[in-house]
Amino acid sequence: MDHLLTPAFRAFSAELGQDPLRVQGPGGNTSIKSGDVMWIKASGTELANAETAPIFVAVDRNAAKAEAGGVGDGSCKTTVLDPENTLRPSIETTFHAALDWPVVAHTHSIATLVHAISPQGRKAAAEKLHGLPAVFVPYAKPGLPLTREILKRITPETQVVVLENHGLICCGETVAETSAIMAEVETRLAMPETPRAPTSDGPARLGxxxxxxxxxxxxxxxxxxxxxxxxxxxxxxxxxxxxxxxxxxxxxxxxxxxxxxxxxxxxxxxxxxxxxxxxxxxxxxxxxxxxxxxxxxxxxxxxxxxxxxxxxxxxxxxx
Ligand SMILES: [Zn+2]
Structure with missing residues (x-):
């Protein structure tokens, strides 16, 4: 069953997790699916460790997709395939299951966040992403509320989802395709650091x-x-x-x-x-x-x- 967790998928996941401009701490998640099985990053684990630790958990993809549609509580806890596995699937499992693409990657990309937290930035991002199959989704609480907002806006062609005040989702048929479209979004949305105010030394604080x-x-x-x-x-x-x-x-x-x-x-x-x-x-x-x-x-x-x-x-x- 874990044949889906290819070296390329693990390497892509780790690369995202090790870049602080894409993922911070245990944020972000990746998934890969085929037929009834979807592997998804487990809650609380870090993508950075994708090549060295068991951070992924397999779920019944159709059962998780049903949770996206309102069956169960949306946690996908009961969709875990291996009863011995004590990891919980990511809180964002429902949208991974609902997106009909084999490889889905979600980051808290800084380039995306800079745009996605202001109306002016969103407008600029829409222009910069012109020609890509992208949609914008307003803020909703991660989990089922966010999945519902995503499902209202995507089409079968959508491969880029800008989550306002949250981050980025990219999808593809293969790891290479997902990685390439995400790299394209990062390039188009890249922002330079703005000049910083001079920083003087400040006092130390005990503790x-x-x-x-x-x-x-x-x-x-x-x-x-x-x-x-x-x-x-x-x-x-x-x-x-x-x-x-x-x-x-x-x-x-x-x-x-x-x-x-x-x-x-x-x-x-x-x-x-x-x-x-x-x-x-x-x-x-x-x-x-x-x-x-x-x-x-x-x-x-x-x-x-x-x-x-x-x-x-x-x-x-x-x-
Ligand atoms: Zn997120």
Missing amino acids: FERLAESWMAFDERVSALALAGSYYPDHVVFLGPALPKSDVDQDRPVLLIPQQGVYLRAGATPSQRAMIRCLSDCLGRLPADWTPQAIGQAAEAALLNWDAEKYRQALAERS
């Missing part, structure tokens, strides 16, 4: 590490954006809503203190470190005249109360 991302604390616009809201789901899952500007809660993993720096709490996880870099990579490429829209507090709350996400967080913390 925290002052990060290279501290430049954000010296850029008024970027600070305001980072303190005001969250722009994609994994930020909320790993760092909580927006960023706090003080340690008043005493439990937030990252603080952004204007004119001082960005601080990572001692004991923070590699995933949390990856997520603050993600924000820096994203806001550090934002053109001055694009106005990002946060996902909003209702969406943040929905993400934080969600059991499947808690599970994913817990797994990531142990890795």
Whole structure:
């Protein structure tokens, strides 16, 4: 059954996972399917380890597709084929199952995110992707709500899905085709880093590490954006809503203190470190005249109360 997990598929998955401009921590996922069987990245595992660790789990593709259509709870837990396998399929399994392409890859691409969080960026992205079989899907909570929004918009020809305030999905007949179309999207959407405000040294904080991302604390616009809201789901899952500007809660993993720096709490996880870099990579490429829209507090709350996400967080913390 695991003959589907070819070296090419594993290598493609690992390459995505090892590029912080495509995938951060346990984010993103890939799948490969044939007939009734679909292998998908398991929840909480990292694509970066695709060639060295058992990160994939096989599911009954038709049963998972049925969950995309409303059968069951959408977690696809009961669609796992091997009863001995204790891994849970990704929370994004339903859209992988519903997309009628053998190879599906989903990333939290920085180039895509820079465009997908503002109306001006989305418009620019639509122009840059002209001629590709692409659709844009508005923000919805990862899992069934997002799958439903995707299914409303795709056609059998769609191979590129821009997930607003979330990321990118590319599909193909083969690993090579999926990899090529994703590379084409990355090339068309690539954004240079914008010039950064000069960063002076800031004070050290006991119990925290002052990060290279501290430049954000010296850029008024970027600070305001980072303190005001969250722009994609994994930020909320790993760092909580927006960023706090003080340690008043005493439990937030990252603080952004204007004119001082960005601080990572001692004991923070590699995933949390990856997520603050993600924000820096994203806001550090934002053109001055694009106005990002946060996902909003209702969406943040929905993400934080969600059991499947808690599970994913817990797994990531142990890795
Ligand atoms: Zn995602």
